[in-house]
Amino acid sequence: MSELKERYAEAVMNTFGPPKLVLVRGEGAHVWDEDGNEYVDLLGGIAVNALGHAHPALVAAVSEQMQTLGHVSNFFATGPQVRLAERLLALASPDAGPREGRVFFANSGSEANEAALKATRRTGRTKLVSAAESFHGRTMGSLALTSKTAYREPFEPLPGDVTFVPYGDAAALAAVVDDDTAAVVLEPLQGEAGVNVPPPGYLAEARRITREHGALLWVDEVQTGIGRTGRWTAHDPALEPDLVTFAKGLAGGYPIGACVAFGEAGQLLGPGNHGTTFGGNPVAAAAALAVLDTVEAEGLLEHVRTLGAHLRDGLDHPHVVEVRGEGLLIGISLDAEVAPAAVAAAQDAGFIINATGPDRVRLAPPLVLTRADADAFLTAWPQILATAYEEGS
Numbered sequence: 001m002s003e004l005k006e007r008y009a010e011a012v013m014n015t016f017g018p019p020k021l022v023l024v025r026g027e028g029a030h031v032w033d034e035d036g037n038e039y040v041d042l043l044g045g046i047a048v049n050a051l052g053h054a055h056p057a058l059v060a061a062v063s064e065q066m067q068t069l070g071h072v073s074n075f076f077a078t079g080p081q082v083r084l085a086e087r088l089l090a091l092a093s094p095d096a097g098p099r100e101g102r103v104f105f106a107n108s109g110s111e112a113n114e115a116a117l118k119a120t121r122r123t124g125r126t127k128l129v130s131a132a133e134s135f136h137g138r139t140m141g142s143l144a145l146t147s148k149t150a151y152r153e154p155f156e157p158l159p160g161d162v163t164f165v166p167y168g169d170a171a172a173l174a175a176v177v178d179d180d181t182a183a184v185v186l187e188p189l190q191g192e193a194g195v196n197v198p199p200p201g202y203l204a205e206a207r208r209i210t211r212e213h214g215a216l217l218w219v220d221e222v223q224t225g226i227g228r229t230g231r232w233t234a235h236d237p238a239l240e241p242d243l244v245t246f247a248k249g250l251a252g253g254y255p256i257g258a259c260v261a262f263g264e265a266g267q268l269l270g271p272g273n274h275g276t277t278f279g280g281n282p283v284a285a286a287a288a289l290a291v292l293d294t295v296e297a298e299g300l301l302e303h304v305r306t307l308g309a310h311l312r313d314g315l316d317h318p319h320v321v322e323v324r325g326e327g328l329l330i331g332i333s334l335d336a337e338v339a340p341a342a343v344a345a346a347q348d349a350g351f352i353i354n355a356t357g358p359d360r361v362r363l364a365p366p367l368v369l370t371r372a373d374a375d376a377f378l379t380a381w382p383q384i385l386a387t388a389y390e391e392g393s
C-alpha cells in the first residue's frame with residue numbers, strides 16, 4: 001500500500017472504504033495516479049466533472065472570481081449569483097417561454113434536496129411519495145426520501161412521512177397520492193440505482209396525478225441535469241414541475257447545489273425559513289456560469305447525444321444483459337455478479353468505471369469525453385469482461 005493510502009486510513013474517516021487510487025492530476029477526461037499511471041476517467045467524479053479536469057474556462061472563471069470577490073455572506077447579493085439564478089430558471093423552462101420562479105443555492109445535492117423538502121413542508125402537508133431504488137442524498141432529510149435500506153436503517157427514525165412506490169409504475173403512484181400529499185419526488189432516470197429508465201410518459205403521468213391532488217411535483221436532476229443526458233434537463237420542462245434540484249455537474253467540480261422552485265412553490269420559503277453560509281457563493285456561481293457557457297460554446301449537448309449513442313451501441317457483448325441510459329449516463333447489467341471485478345479489471349487496463357451493484361456497471365464520463373477515448377474503452381471492453389469473469393467467478 002502506498003504511503004498516502006496508509007495515512008488516509010489513519011486520518012480520514014472510514015465512510016467510503018479504502019480508496020482505489022491516489023490521484024494527483026487530471027486533464028480533459030484523463031487522470032494520473034501517484035505512480036504516474038494514466039487513466040481514462042469514465043466516471044467523472046460521479047457525473048460531476050462535466051468539463052473534464054482542469055478545463056481552462058473553469059480554471060479562469062474560478063481564479064478570476066476568487067481574485068475579485070471570493071465570498072460574501074447572504075446579507076449581500078453578487079452578480080454571478082443573480083445571473084446563475086436567471087440562467088437556471090431559463091434552462092429549466094420550456095422552449096415556449098420562461099416560467100416565473102425562484103432559486104435557492106446550496107453546496108451539494110443533498111442540500112438542494114433539503115431546501116426542496118423544507119419548501120414542501122410549507123404547503124401545510126407532510127406526506128411525501130418517493131420511489132423504490134431512489135437516491136436523494138445522505139443528510140437526514142434527503143435520506144428519508146432515499147429508499148435503500150442499508151443506508152436508512154442505521155439512522156432510523158428518519159424525519160417525515162414517506163411512502164415508497166415502485167419506480168416507473170404510474171398506477172402505483174396514483175394509488176398512494178391523495179389530498180394530503182405534499183409532494184412526489186422522482187429522478188428522471190435513477191442514477192445511483194445503476195441507471196433505471198422509466199417507461200415513456202411516466203413523469204407526465206406523475207404531473208397529472210400530483211396536479212389532481214394539489215401536490216407538488218419535484219424532479220431530482222442532481223445527477224441527470226446540466227447536459228448529462230444530452231439535454232439541459234432529463235425531464236421535459238414542458239411538464240412544468242414545481243421543484244427541480246441540481247448539483248453534481250452544475251459547476252463542474254466546484255461544490256454547488258440549486259433548488260429551483262417555479263410559480264407558487266417559489267414563494268413557499270420566506271425570510272427566516274431557510275439559510276446557508278456558503279450557498280450561492282460568487283466563486284461557485286462563477287464556476288457554474290462557466291460550465292453553462294462552455295456547454296453551449298462547445299456544442300456539448302449534441303456531442304453527448306451522439307457519443308452516448310455510440311458508446312451504448314459498442315457495449316454490446318454476450319455477457320451484457322442490458323445497456324440503459326441516455327446521453328453519457330449509462331448503466332450496464334452483466335449476466336453474473338462480477339461488476340466489482342470488472343471495475344478492477346478496467347482500472348488495471350487504464351479506465352475508471354463504477355459498480356452500482358453486484359451485476360451493474362455505470363459510466364458517467366465528462367461531457368467532453370472524446371470519440372477516441374470512448375473507442376479506446378470499447379476496444380478494451382471485451383478483455384475487461386474476460387478478466388472480470390475469470391477473476392470474479
Ligand SMILES: *Cc1c(COP(=O)(O)O)cnc(C)c1O
Binds near residue numbers: 111137187224
Ligand atoms: C448524488 C445525488 C444526490 C446527493 O448529492 P450529494 O452532493 O452527494 O449530496 C441527490 N440526488 C441524486 C439524484 C443524486 O444522484
